[in-house]
Amino acid sequence: MNPVRNPFAPGAGTRPPELSGRVGLLEETSVAIGRAKLRRPAKSMIVVGLRGVGKTVLLNEFDHMARDAGCRTILIEAHEIKPLPDLLVPPLRHLLLELDRLGTLSEAVKRGLRVLKSFMGSVRLKYGEAEIALEIDPEVGAADSGDLEIDLPAVFQAVGQAAIDRGQTVVLLIDELQYLKQREMSALIMALHRINQDRLPILMFGAGLPQVLALAGKSKSYAERLFDFPRVGSLSGADAADAIRKPIEAEGERITAAALAALIAQTQGYPFYLQEWGYQAWQVARQSPIDVADIEAATVVSIRRLDESFFRVRFDRLTPREKDYVRAMASLPGSGPYRSGDVADALGLPVRTVGPVRNNLIAKGMIYAPAYGDTAFTVPLFELFLRRIMPPD
Ligand SMILES: Nc1ncnc2c1ncn2[C@@H]1O[C@H](COP(=O)(O)OP(=O)(O)OP(=O)(O)O)[C@@H](O)[C@H]1O
Ligand SMILES: [Mg+2]
Known part of the structure; x- marks a missing residue:
């Protein structure tokens, strides 16, 4: 052949030749985009699933759908160390400058730029290589309190008003949402809450590992009503x-x-x-x-x-104690989920002592808790890899 x-x-994130089994989700997304364009309430959505199940592929697909429908899109990937404002400011600046060029002078767009400028002043982009230029005076007193939970909603509101003034709908896509700090997730949820209340045309589609559910829930209890959390898997x-x-x-x-x-x-x-x-x-x-x-x-x-590659890279990212933990999991019979107590027993340690290691492994996306007290690998067949590389007793 x-x-x-x-x-x-x-x-x-490479598009499969056949995007199988996601028809319902694509349909819902298309409806949400259509409603947002008509200024009807539309629910933002966070796709939840383990590694390698096709979350990024879906976000890229949503991006295409939104652009085909005439929306402006911003696609970013949350990062373990880069703060959310650093990721958001450059594309928001780009968006506002585009809106600015779209027609005759718009006070709403100019205000959007001023608010973004004052936000930039207050967050001090730490990881930007060069200072990001924005030739406009800041809107003093807006989005510059230094508290992200106050400032991000103010920025979203100003961007939403700029968009509505230009008849545009904005779709924000954020991958790897589980990397947001609790404070950032909270600010993001509050920003979208404000957008919803003011009926402004910004919709968000996110994707993340299962721990994103706890992160969102802990950040704001109303997150469940603000978003749909469709699950994708095998x-x-x-x-x-x-x-x-x-x-x-x-x-x-x-x-x-x-x-x-x-x-x-x-x-x-x-x-x-x-x-x-x-x-x-x-x-x-x-x-x-x-x-x-x-x-x-x-x-x-x-x-x-x-x-x-795939297994080896994942394994090599672990500390010696984390390696011991996953080896202990693989030493148990079957392909999981394993009882966390049994894993601790296999290590000869109390459950309490191994708790922090287990949490780190969850944060690294190596394992997850399908149910309370259970621990499982996030990718199938990983236990077989560990057994292949484990020295025989
Ligand atoms: N619905 C699908 N049908 C068939 N193959 C798919 C489907 N979705 C994704 N894939 C394939 O699965 C692989 C992983 O997809 P993707 O990178 O989007 O996963 P992910 O969930 O974003 O993973 P990670 O959490 O590691 O970022 C790719 O090779 C992609 O082509
Ligand atoms: Mg991905």
């Missing part, structure tokens, strides 16, 4: 089959039913693995249809590649 035409797309058997079969058939090739079933069993419908296995199966197959032997060969290659 021609490797040039291999349709599969293993990677981070695909059902039928959707996983579509994700593989449709791209192959679109290239005029075929895969046998048994091979498809074997591939789905190996990948457990996990979107990143579907792309990886699909890609390798296409590479190893000598001719169409792709058969079970091809999937077996693809599994060997895929596992080797995951061991060398």
Whole structure:
């Protein structure tokens, strides 16, 4: 089979050839964008899911949908160390300058620029390489209190008023939301709350790991009413089959039913693995249809590649104590979730003592708590990797 035409797309944020199993979510997003454009109340949304399930792909898709619908979009990725204002100010400045050029002088747009300028003065962008220029006098007393929970709503309000004055709808997309500090999340929620109350045309779509739920809930109890939190995860058997079969058939090739079933069993419908296995199966197959032997060969290659990069990189980011913790998880039978107490027992330590290590692993996105007292790996097959690299007792 021609490797040039291999349709599969293993990677981070790379659009899959078939965006399978997300029809309902795309539909809801399209409705929310449409409503925002009509100035009807529209709910912002935070997509919640583990690593590699397709959150970034969805945000990119939402970005396209919003732009196709004529909205202005801002797409940013929250960062472990960069403060939220540093990430927001440059694209907001860009947006306001664009709105400024859109027609004759608009007092609302000029005010937006002045408010942003005074916000910039008060947050002092710490990580910006060069000073970001904005040739306008600051609006003294607006968005410059130094308290993000007061200032960010003021900025959003001014931007929203500028947008409405120009007949524009703004869609803000933020990936990796779990990296926000509690104070930042709180300010963001309050800013969107203000937007909602004033019926201003700003909509937010976010994405994050499951801990984003606790972060949002702790920050503001009304977050649940302000946002929808759709969950995305591994695909059902039928959707996983579509994700593989449709791209192959679109290239005029075929895969046998048994091979498809074997591939789905190996990948457990996990979107990143579907792309990886699909890609390798296409590479190893000598001719169409792709058969079970091809999937077996693809599994060997895929596992080797995951061991060398995806699993290895994740493992190497851990401290020695964190490594001990995940090894202890993998020493237990099965693929999880594991009881946190059993993990502590395997380490020979009290649950309390290992709590901080467990929290760090959650913060790093390595493990999560599917239910109280349970601990599981955030990506399938990780326990098998750990068992492969663990010295035999
Ligand atoms: N619905 C889908 N069907 C098939 N493949 C998908 C689907 N969604 C995403 N993928 C594939 O899964 C892989 C991971 O996607 P993506 O990077 O968007 O995940 P993510 O949830 O953002 O991961 P992370 O949390 O690590 O950033 C990509 O190779 C992508 O092509
Ligand atoms: Mg992502």
